[in-house]
Amino acid sequence: AQSVTQLDSHVSVSEGTPVLLRCNYSSSYSPSLFWYVQHPNKGLQLLLKYTSAATLVKGINGFEAEFKKSETSFHLTKPSAHMSDAAEYFCVVSDRPSGTYKYIFGTGTRLKVLA
Amino acid sequence: EPEVTQTPSHQVTQMGQEVILRCVPISNHLYFYWYRQILGQKVEFLVSFYNNEISEKSEIFDDQFSVERPDGSNFTLKIRSTKLEDSAMYFCASSEQGGDTQYFGPGTRLTVL
Numbered sequence: 431a432q433s434v435t436q437l438d439s440h441v442s443v444s445e446g447t448p449v450l451l452r453c454n455y456s457s458s459y460s461p462s463l464f465w466y467v468q469h470p471n472k473g474l475q476l477l478l479k480y481t482s483a484a485t486l487v488k489g490i491n492g493f494e495a496e497f498k499k500s501e502t503s504f505h506l507t508k509p510s511a512h513m514s515d516a517a518e519y520f521c522v523v524s525d526r527p528s529g530t531y532k533y534i535f536g537t538g539t540r541l542k543v544l545a
Numbered sequence: 546e547p548e549v550t551q552t553p554s555h556q557v558t559q560m561g562q563e564v565i566l567r568c569v570p571i572s573n574h575l576y577f578y579w580y581r582q583i584l585g586q587k588v589e590f591l592v593s594f595y596n597n598e599i600s601e602k603s604e605i606f607d608d609q610f611s612v613e614r615p616d617g618s619n620f621t622l623k624i625r626s627t628k629l630e631d632s633a634m635y636f637c638a639s640s641e642q643g644g645d646t647q648y649f650g651p652g653t654r655l656t657v658l
Binding site: 466472473476481538 | 576580586588590593595600601636640646647648649650651652
């Protein structure tokens with residue numbers, strides 16, 4: 431069965447410093463992996479998606495993630511945090527047990543950005 | 546940019562009452578989904594819907610739940626007799642034909658008293 435594990439429930443960084451949000455996955459086949467962001471009182475916004483075309487995936491707002499099959503990881507990074515990045519981030523794997531896909535979510539990582 | 550919308554943003558109801566949560570998916574999308582997030586817990590899949598029928602449902606989606614696409618634009622989730630444990634944020638999502646990228650609405654916070 432597919433699953434994802436987000437290794438940190440909370441991460442705090444100072445504005446202008448790098449961000450690293452960690453995600454490990456478990457999959458019996460080549461997975462589709464996603465990162466979504468949820469700002470307070472907002473919906474889930476797609477940051478980026480991995481579907482085997484390239485192991486380094488660039489997303490919106492300067493975020494990127496690297497798929498490492500040997501480590502079963504899909505960590506999200508950003509070189510320089512901005513105050514507006516404060517939000518909850520979800521790592522997601524897409525499963526397709528039947529004709530349609532369903533998402534399996536990680537438990538989320540709340541990012542705090544300090545001034 | 547097209548987006549998924551949901552109404553209401555917050556619904557308060559008494560235990561045992563029926564509620565209907567409404568969603569308007571992105572117009573050219575053909576696959577529709579409901580997820581829920583109980584406070585402090587992870588987002589969980591409830592049901593997927595395609596071609597006017599349920600494609601898959603989780604074990605959470607019991608006989609108290611139903612989904613419907615009553616017209617060409619709306620997608621609804623009905624809970625027949627709400628329980629306290631149904632209190633959660635409910636997210637609607639949609640995706641294109643053959644695509645596994647899902648686009649989410651802002652959610653409806655359901656509070657059952």
